Amino acid sequence: MFTSYANADDTVLAAALRELPPTEFLLSDASDGRVGGDGHDSRGGHDDHEETQPMPTLTIFPSRPRQRIDGFGASLTQASAALLARLPASVRRAVMTELFSVDDGIGISMLRQPIGPSDHVTRPYRFTRHRADPRLGSLDFSPETRMIIPWLKAAQSIRMASDPSAAPLAIIVSPWSAPAWMKTNRSVLGRRPIMQLTGYLRPRMYAVYAEYLARFIGHYRDAGLHVFGVTPTNEPDYPQSRWPSMAMTPAQQARFIADFLAPRLHAHGLDDVRIICWDHNYSTDHYPDGRFVRELYAWPCALRAVAGSAWHHYGGASRTMSDIHRIWPDKGIWVTEASGGDWGPRNWDAALVGTSARVIAMLNNWAQSVVLWNIALDERGGPDYYYLRHDHRHSQNRGLLTIDMRNHAITRNADYYILAHCAKFMQPSSFVLEHRLAHADGLHAAAFRTADGAIAAVVTNERTTPTPLRIGTSTVQLPPRSLTTLTGLQPAIRTP
Missing domain, CATH: 3.20.20.80 (Glycosidases)
Known part of the structure; x- marks a missing residue:
């Protein structure tokens, strides 16, 4: 995962195409598929009165290529x-x-x-x-x-x-x-x-x-x-x-x-x-x-x-x-x-x-x-x-x-x-792929098959809070107000 976002004073990029290790952006699979009102994912049991909403989901269809890049x-x-x-x-x-x-x-x-x-x-x-x-x-x-x-x-x-x-x-x-x-x-x-x-x-x-x-x-x-x-x-x-x-x-x-x-x-x-x-x-x-x-x-x-x-x-x-x-x-x-x-x-x-x-x-x-x-x-x-x-x-x-x-x-x-x-x-020779972005107000995404056959996505997060995004079997955490490129997505979207 590579990400960019501005610093708090908006005077420079705090992260500029920064490569993050999986430990810094992959979330546990224990999510119930919903996020709290603060944008963080809800784990296990939660207060019935807590405001929750469906987790944003990006579904990529590798078998449906669109235009060639x-x-x-x-x-x-x-x-x-x-x-x-x-x-x-x-x-x-x-x-x-x-x-x-x-x-x-x-x-x-x-x-x-x-x-x-x-x-x-x-x-x-x-x-x-x-x-x-x-x-x-x-x-x-x-x-x-x-x-x-x-x-x-x-x-x-x-x-x-x-x-x-x-x-x-x-x-x-x-x-x-x-x-x-x-x-x-x-x-x-x-x-x-x-x-x-x-x-x-x-x-x-x-x-x-x-x-x-x-x-x-x-x-x-x-x-x-x-x-x-x-x-x-x-x-x-x-x-x-x-x-x-x-x-x-x-x-x-x-x-x-x-x-x-x-x-x-x-x-x-x-x-x-x-x-x-x-x-x-x-x-x-x-x-x-x-x-x-x-x-x-x-x-x-x-x-x-x-x-x-x-x-x-x-x-x-x-x-x-x-x-x-x-x-x-x-x-x-x-x-x-x-x-x-x-x-x-x-x-x-x-x-x-x-x-x-x-x-x-x-x-x-x-x-x-x-x-x-x-x-x-x-x-x-x-x-x-x-x-x-x-x-x-x-x-x-x-x-x-x-x-x-x-x-x-x-x-x-x-x-x-x-x-x-x-x-x-x-x-x-990369191709844009069909995708579906659900429950994702403030998120924008495009998906690709790269020239070497890998699956990738580019995602903009307009939200002011960290935002979990479910992609197949994995959930990633997008920084607030960020642009992120996700690479090597084949295992996450592989169907049985």
Whole structure:
């Protein structure tokens, strides 16, 4: 059993992926299956007037696998790479090992990488000249080669050195915007700051943009990296004047995918790269409850071309993914962005408990991946060029790591441990299992068969008291306000 929870002052984690011996969490089998009003299990005889309630029970069905896990991870943005580059070499190596080693770290298995600048950069950069270049004669990926790819190759090398049998580091690539000259507003921003003219991909540029994406993927492949999938654009229903972004309607994205992107990937020998649509919230203002995906899937050619849909957690409910899966069960579902920050649940207790419950909900609603956001940000939520330029303040986002550039101190945030509780134990080819959680208000759980065939569960306890949880023939004690990974559950759930 591995557990994490905050200290009483909520200033740090008192337990951070702490491994507990069975003597510290296994309860006696003498329980009568009920717990007292204080949350502790009732033993033997008890006062008839004592308030009791049924014990929370987690029932796991190993013979009922659900979705395959493709990876857990975050994004090695240009901002994160810049911070890591400023650390002393020995510290850099240790941090990268801690992030990507299967044996000696948390085993990150998937990254989502921006194509070009995202909102978290030290400065703007581009891959083509400013003027229109439909032949892409000026295309130059050297900024990516210099700033990002060495980190990705190092991450892949660490992962494979730690476990040569591990699946390669999977990368989903996502552009925040097409080059300015491909767009209707002639800007990498989603809206021009004064005129607020929305930037869509110009219809005449569909073929050029598809070629641009295919060549970027080819550049990664030439570097020995495994591109798992590509999305046409990040957050197509959130074009705004603060950082690179681009609007797309379902009809536009469907046509672009079916008639341009899929054929260009095929022409470049990249048929194994999954085309993943949407890449935005469960619900947005214009497309509530997955309407964008529903409308795109209504286009038969686009439906055939896509592997599935990508989702963010900033709006709506995760059950939207189940609604989509129910209608199109053969299409994949991946969560590709779920940032933490001071605009939401804060370090430590609120973030650990609240965000982990949301991650568990993603997994129980058919997510095949959970990718958070920046691997590392500084103590102010930067580097964040676009926030400072347009909002005149820092981002308030939180990375897995906070690197204080004044003294190179590294803080592993709640988000880091939330990811670790999943990534370290559920490598690619694990499967989410059917389960039933009963009498369990305030508890959230997901169950897995790991890649090596073991049975495990991740459980969030929102209750403020220690909570017994019956799993098959065993009863474990969950710390209050905690996130716990339970491993080696096969003996407890084995049926006679």
